[in-house]
Amino acid sequence: MTLWELGKSKSAKVTQIDASLDQQIIARLSExxxxxxxxxxxxxxxxxxxxxxxxxxxxxxxMEHDLATRIQISPTD
Known part of the structure; x- marks a missing residue:
């Protein structure tokens, strides 16, 4: 499941960030x-x-759609 698919007022744990993203974007997300x-x-x-x-x-x-679809999550509720 991607971050973009997370419903309003729902929580999740980040399981993976697309490694093919530009390194500057990955660094900014980390910041x-x-x-x-x-x-x-x-x-x-x-x-x-x-x-x-x-x-x-x-x-x-x-977060915009294009970036949120490249972050994998696992729902927690």
């Missing part, structure tokens, strides 16, 4: 705290396929 084993929660989803808003620890981030 945000998004890494394998971390818990994330979908706060809301933008209309018409707009970005999803997620909580990661004490921070809130928005």
């Amino acid at each position: 945000m705290g998004l890494s394998t084993g971390r818990d994330v929660q979908c706060i809301r989803r933008g209309p018409l396929g707009g970005p999803m808003v997620m909580q990661l620890g004490g921070s809130i981030f928005a």
Whole structure:
């Protein structure tokens, strides 16, 4: 399951980040705290396929569809 498929108000654990992503993107995700084993929660989803808003620890981030589909998760609830 990908991060993009996570439903509103649902939580999951990151299981894999696509290694073929540009290294700068992977580094930025890591700076945000998004890494394998971390818990994330979908706060809301933008209309018409707009970005999803997620909580990661004490921070809130928005992520576009193309990137969120390249992050694998395992639902926790």
